[in-house]
Amino acid sequence: MAANPAQMAQLAQLLTQTVAGNMEAMRGAEQQLRAAEVQPGFGLVLLELLRSGSVDASARQAGAIYFKNYIKRQWCVEGAGGGISSSDRQAIKQHILSLMLQAPKQVQVQLSAGLEEISITDYPAEWQSLLPEMVQHLKTSQDMAVLKGTMQTAHTVFLKFRAQARSEDLLREVKYTVTGFQETHLAVFTATCTRVLGGLPADQLVAHFELLLATIGAFFSLNVIDLPEFFEDHREEYFRGFLELLKFQHEAVAGQGQQGLLEQVKGAICECFVLYAEKYQEEFMPFLLRCVQEVWTLLVGLDQQEKNDQLVAKGIQFLSSTAATQWPQSPFEDPNVLSGICEKVVFPNVLLRDSDVELFEDNPLEYVRRDMEAADQETRRRSSMDLVKAMGRVNEAKVTEILIGYVKALMEKASQAAAGQAERFKDACIFLCIAMAVREQTQREGVTATNQNVNVLDFFSSLVVPELTSEPLSQRPVLRASCLKFVTVFRNQLPREQISQLLPAICKHITAESAVVHTYAAICIEKLLRVKDKTPQGQVAPRYDPVSMKGPLLQMVQPILQIIAASKGIPMNEYLMRTVARIFAFLKQQGAETGLAMLGPLSAILIAMAANPSNPVFNHNLFEAVASIVKVCVPTQPDTVENTLLPPFGQILERNVVDFLPYTFQIMGLLLDASPSVKPLYTQLFARLLTPELWRAQANVPGLIRLLRAYFTKHACFAELLRSNMQAILERFQFVLMNRKTEVAALDLLNAMYQYLPIEFYQQFLKTLITVLLTRLQSSKSPKFKRDFVVSCSLCIHKNQSVIALFNEIQAGLLSNLLLNVWPAVLKMPLRTDERKVCVMALAKLFSVEELRQNTPLVGACSLGLIHLLGLASSGKTKQNGEEGSDEELENGAGQEYEVSFNKLRNTDLPGAAAGLAPDVPDLHSAAKASLKPLGPVLLQLAAATPELQPLAVFLQ
Known part of the structure; x- marks a missing residue:
């Protein structure tokens, strides 16, 4: 893998310029590198530069980052689309592991990411040398850095098994991997456990725990689909090691303020216990009582420091998994055990700590994500809630009785405590009520089944309503936030009449000074507007009427946009912007007049954010809000809407704001669809839409196709333009088709062509x-x-x-x-x-x-x-x-694997477009x-x- 010295020097110079700080030089260097990367041999020269010790460290670091991104861009591109040649692919795969193991840490991290990207598509079928190479390193090397790096690589490569749906191909891949790796894996695990538990010097413990962490991660991935025979036969060796490691203590690997390697390893062990408890009960049964006892002992012995939070959450998750499973001899059937768990595990982990209140005040975004978002399972409180639910399946009446006793005791304490402490006690009561009452819940639908032993409406009337209707809004912000969360959680169960009465008070909380409170108010409204009920005819319809809710909802919009424009509380608050989008999508024509007035402030926010579009979820919700207004207003007032939006869109296109282009193309497609008279901008823009550079950015592809679809629908206005460029359009189609990550989008382009263009345009x-x-x-x-x-x-x-x-x-x-x-x-x-x-x-x-x-x-x-x-x-x-569910989520889920996450906006089709591909049927x-x-x-x-x-x-x- 030898490279020309002149090539190396030129490449190093360009890479150095990409991090030099001079924007013009950076752009120029980036353009030259992008042109070079499609040439044969580029990847090999780049790897040689990373191997060379004579190259400047900053150039190597920049080169490593570029290599990772180069692999992400080009590895999935095939054939006519460009990409990396077959010979270069083989050479890269031949050298990347050995180079990564020798590289400095900063370079190693980037090469590891590149290797993972390659392995996702190529391992094992098209990279059969990788597994034997890793096994050879693990068997023969005495260098701890090589052992650790190789096992970390194996762990990274095997992660793909966790994410894929079960299939014959996946089973073959796992079997191949297990057969080639199992004995080496066990040998590394047992040898490392023996050395660690035998009393290693402190200076060697860190490397050994890093090796253990990767080894346990690989264990999970190799067992996640099926229980391989080898692992079943050697359960005793693995679980003996796991249980001994749970008892291990040493300050050299324990976290200091933050989670350390010791906590990470014990957390990974708990995850393996969960896997076996949920999937392999018969094989896990001999270890059940020992594992439950050790995890219980571990949890009781951990203090309230934040470094233990994830470990506590994973330990509780294991107890939840075992409690929710029917065992021949379940330790959770004993009422004394249930009482002990509630007292020693649940209750200590639901009371807010000082650090939680500090987080509420100083880092509201993190507080919201930990407390409100259902995707976050690794918090003490959420895991405790799951444990209560799991124990409730075993003995619902007993668990409810125990926890209602705690709630009564807390309310009594609150009546006698100082204001700050009383607020925390009441907050814990709300949390325990949610934990007790919720039996089935989904992120989209909310709570679908409740514990009939808990009177949710009584709790709502006695604690939640008085708190939310009290003044001033600045009092008891933590408790107010929890009350808003209560309404959000039980939005399906709370009667429409009572929510309608409370709605003005909820909306008023958008003006609260506390960032968490006004964010929770926005989330509450957004979720309420999505509640649906079945009609007598069996159809699904929104529970709330836009006409009756119009006033309070529209009064929220301007304060929300003012908070965002002023960056108050949480900068680029994605939750607030999502609520704006939901309000206009819900109100439709009822919000048209206000919506039209809000396009100006939204355009100003667009321009401001275009300077530094750093929050992709906020960006998505911002454009969703614009699109929801445009969809309602553009059919009746196309000129007003276009005159407001085309100038900022023109700036986005002129500045080439990469993160905003996918959304701009979508909304411009909607504008063009509705435009009675085509503006010159669309004709001027057309040639740029077909430039290869735009199509190489995968995030642009679906938006470009949406805009081209609008040109196709207006083919009478653009007939000559379309006919003369049809060859170029079809070349873009082929380019998109040749990339595995965008191949499906290519068919969207064809479908638009078939549906809207006369066949004479493309018949040849x-x-x-x-x-x-x-x-x-x-x-x-x-x-x-x-x-x-x-x-x-x-x-x-x-x-x-x-x-x-x-x-x-x-x-x-x-x-x-x-x-x-x-x-x-x-x-x-x-x-x-x-x-x-x-x-x-x-x-x-x-x-x-x-x-x-x-x-x-x-x-x-x-x-x-x-x-x-x-x-x-x-x-x-x-x-x-x-x-069903045509009202798609206004969530933050990315689309397919696009570089800058592409999100399809909900509101980029005119009313009546639901007929899709077959309006004639x-x-x-x-x-x-x-x-x-x-x-x-x-x-x-x-x-x-x-x-x-x-x-x-x-x-x-």
Whole structure:
């Protein structure tokens, strides 16, 4: 792996410039590096630079970061899309592990991230040298740094097993890994445990605990899918080591203020206990009592220091898992044990500490994330809540009785305590009420089942309502926040009339000085507006009426935007901005007038944030708020909306604000859809939209496609522009298709083209398009790509029946082969209503082709798919993906694996766009009957001989 010295020197100079601080030089160096990285050999030169000790440390560090990002950008790009050549890929995989193990710490971290990225797609099938190389290092090396680095690499590579759905391919990968790694893993674990427990000098303990942490992490990953026979046979060695390590104490590895290696290792052991308790009860049974006893002893012995928080949470999680599981001899059936756990574990971990109150005041964002967000499981309080729920499944009445006793005692203490202490006692009462009452809960729907032994409404009336309606708002902020949380948690259970009465008081809390209080008020409102009830007709409708709630809701908007503009409390408060978006999405036309007035302040916030867009979740909610107003206002006042938004959007495009471009493209698509007269900006912008640089940024791709879709819908205005650029559009399609991370988005572009453009615009390219798609279909491992391929082809056939002949022009019998081997599996997948419509209509057209209609196995297989698509199975209508919950979450989940997280905005389609791919098919069953009627005799004859097809025969009669 030798590199030209001149190349190395030039590369080092460019890398140094990327961190030099001169913005112009940085941009120039970045552009040159981006141009160079698509050339063969670039990655190898970069690795050689990282290996060289003569290169300046800052250049090596910059090079390591660039290498990581280069791998993220280019490793998944294939074929015509560019990417990394096959020979370079092999060389990088050959050298990266050994280079990483020799590199300085700062470089090692970045190389490890690059190695992980490669392993996600290539290990083990396309990187079979990695596992033997790691095993060889672990077996032969005496260097603790090499042992530790190799095991950390193994742990990182095996992490992928935790995130994937169970499948035959995954089972094969795990089996290959376990078979090659198991004996070495056990040898490293037992040797390290023996040395640590035998009394190592303090200066050696840190490295050994780092090795242990990675080894235990790898244990979890190798056991997470199934219990391998080797690990089952050697349970005793592993669990003996785990239990001894739980008892181990040494200040050299204990945390000082923050969590240390000792706490991390014990937490990782608790996670392994949870895994076995939940998945492998029979094999875990011999260790159950010992593990429960040791974890109980551990928890009781830990103090209230923050360094222990995650360990306490994981230990409690293990007790929750064992309490929730039926065991032949469960330690949790004893009422004395339940009382002891409540007293020694639950109660000490629900009272707020001084450090919690300091967090509330000094770091409100962290407090909100720990306390309110359901995704955070590693807090003392949340784990205690889970433990109460788990014990309640064993003996709900007894646990409730114990905790209600605590609540009464706390309320009595609160009546006699000083104000600050009383506030904490009442806060703990609210927390215990939530812990006792909640039995089933989801992040989206909220609480769906409660403990009937707890009177939630009484608690609401006696404690929550008086607190939230009291003045001034500055009093007892911690308790106010907890009361707002109570309303948020029990939003489904609290009656509409009482919430409607309390609504003005909740909304008023948006003006509270405390950042946590006004944030909780915003979260409460946002969640309340999402509550839905079933109507007598069985449909789902919002519980609250926009007309009656309009006043208090709209009064919140301006104070929220003022808080954000002034950066009061939590800068770039994503929760407040999400509430603005939800208010306008909920009110729709009721909020149009205020919304139009708020576009100006929102535009000012956009421009201010564009200077430093550092919070992606806030950015998403900001654009969602803009989009929710635009969707309502643009159909009736397009010029006003465009005149307000096009100037800031023009600045974003001119400055190339990377984080904002994906959203800007989406909203511009909505503006163009609604615009009665096309502004010159759209024509001027079109050429830039097709520049390869924009499409290389994966986050831009879906937004660019949304905007192109708007051009397609207005093809009469842009006919010449579209015709002259169709070749370039299809080149962008192919580029996106060749990247595994964006291949599905490529089909969105095709679908927009099929749906909105006359076929004359692209007919000359169709055969090439289909050929490219078929090539990708052969190489893609993604079931979603197969699904989207079938939907896209179905849309094309539905819109233009003449394209059917093209398939067999490409290859004789091609269409029959696809309909037999690709179509049937996809037709049984969950599909949206509009996708099912185009698939059914396309099949009707395909069956009209004589060659296909006479192929009995083909018609039979696709007819079974028709039964599924039409919901004719005996179990009733098949629930399809996208049938319910059209009110998508305004959450912070990223889309697919885009560099700058791409989030699809909810409000970038005009009203009435829900028909999706099939606006010409209002009723699927009626259209299907009409289209299949000419084929009735063929299908009825086939159904007579095939019992599985009887539902289709009944449908057609």
